[in-house]
Amino acid sequence: MSYYTGRHGSLLLDGNTIAQVQNWSVSSSVSLLSIKTLAETDDRFIADGRTTTGSCRVLYYQETPGVKGSNNASTFINKVIKAREVGGDFYQGATLAQGPNGTNRSSLRLKIDDGTDDGLYIEMRVIITNITMTMAVGEVLAADITFQSHGAPQFVNI
Amino acid sequence: MSVYLGTFGKVELKRKLDGRLVGKINGNDVNTAEKRFSFDFDQGQLITGDRITIKEIDGNALDFISSYTDSSVTKYINVDEAGGIRLYNSFANAVNGGTANAPALSTGSNLNVQVTIENKRRLLAQVSSYEINTERESVDTTVLSDNFRQRISSLISGSGRFSAFWEYAGDDSSELPNYLLQLILRTKVGSNFAARLYIKDSNYNPSGVAIRNNDQLYYKVEGIITAAAVQFSPSDAVQITADFITTGPVELKVDLEVPFALTQEDGGKLLEDDSSEEIGIVGSGTS
Known part of the structure; x- marks a missing residue:
């Protein structure tokens, strides 16, 4: 019998393993519609839809001082927090695209290492919905990230 | 040893x-x-x-x-x-x-x-024991896939306790333990103090190495009295305890005996601006 702990976990963003991930979680909930009618005593439902969200916490670090590096918290942060783009006089925005090569969404794989080549995993197309970075006395700078799946997960092997 | x-x-x-x-x-x-x-x-x-x-x-x-x-x-x-x-x-x-x-x-x-x-530093009289604790916090940086818990150093804090036989009069050169009881009751200006807690004083030299005779090792702290208590019962000496926490750096000072004394040209002592501390005099508590 095998149990899994944080030691067996990892997270891949756009195919690359992200370093210094402290935790990840995923939550999938199904919304229901009541089909209970008059004179019925007990609730009856049909499934209406499904929402899959999740979060992770990634420690912010630099392998080499002055070099942001890749496949770390910076990768997440730069998908959401962007400098405004050069544009017309009144354009002050920046693209909302988060995926590689200008695509809208990223690919996120939440993985459990079970000793096989691919391991156990849930892979989905996601939009990062929130990033919170907190600098505090006595704590390590980290990014708390929440994401939402676009559609059903692409691959589920768990 | x-x-x-x-x-x-x-x-x-x-x-x-x-x-x-x-x-x-x-x-x-x-x-x-x-x-x-x-x-x-x-x-x-x-x-x-x-x-x-x-x-x-x-x-x-x-x-x-x-x-x-x-x-x-x-x-x-x-x-x-x-x-x-x-x-x-x-x-x-x-x-x-x-x-x-x-x-x-x-x-x-x-x-x-x-x-x-x-004020100047004064000996705290009637002390029967003291303790000082330094604590180093750590931050957990363990990440997924790690086999061993990772930690990095974080903040240092200090705390301690003075125990003394209660006295309020009869010594006009030392601080008396009753002062600690008064200190905690100051409402507007806090219960702050600075202290040196000596581990080794000058003229005490169990090592037998002559040159170590005047060495001084002490903790230098600034703190706040957070609790003070009097133990009063028949047949026992009246004792007080005062707990403190530190409010800044906790320094373990090592004042080794050196073969020269830093003095002014006329041989006078060097004093800090407020004349409360001697600087660079062997055995005077150089800081």
Whole structure:
């Protein structure tokens, strides 16, 4: 019998393993519609839809001082927090695209290492919905990230 | 190897004030016959033996002291049970009180003043034991896939406890344990103090190495008294305990005996700006 702990976990963003991930979680909930009618005593439902969200916490670090590096918290942060783009006089925005090569969404794989080549995993197309970075006395700078799946997960092997 | 005994440890205390007191000296609160005056702030903020500096905020002369023309004065004080204050030139005179050594006062004008305290270090008498704890916090940086928990160093904090046999009088050169009980009751200006807690004092040398005779090793801390208690029961000596936490750096100072003494050209001691600390004198507590 095998149990899994944080030691067996990892997270891949756009195919690359992200370093210094402290935790990840995923939550999938199904919304229901009541089909209970008059004179019925007990609730009856049909499934209406499904929402899959999740979060992770990634420690912010630099392998080499002055070099942001890749496949770390910076990768997440730069998908959401962007400098405004050069544009017309009144354009002050920046693209909302988060995926590689200008695509809208990223690919996120939440993985459990079970000793096989691919391991156990849930892979989905996601939009990062929130990033919170907190600098505090006595704590390590980290990014708390929440994401939402676009559609059903692409691959589920768990 | 040697064994060091607690018998030769000591604690030195330096009175501190958290901030400053601002108030008034009203001319009609000066009793010239008793050489006593009072401030208009709450009693209990100033304690007998404090070395205070009174500064007139508007630059006026502190004319409640007879023939005094300066706007600032630094004196030791004796505080009576009604909050009346007498000024003195020495700690010993302040502790002993009375009118004999107090300067004459005169009924002057109303003065707006600020008061600060800056004392010299004094031996804390009657100490039966002390302890100081330093604690290093750590932050967990363990990440997914790690097999071993990772941690990095974070903040340092200190705390400790003085235990002493209670005494309130009879020594006009040392701090007495009753001061710690008074200190925690100061409401406006906190219970701050600075202290040196000696592990090895000069002239105590179990090592047998002659040159180590005057070495001093001590913790230097600033702290706040957070709890004070008196244990009072028949057939037992009355003892007090005072718990503290540190408010800044905790330093373990190592003052090794050196073959020279840093002095002025005339051989005089080097003093800090407020004349409260000697600098660079062997055995004087160089910091």
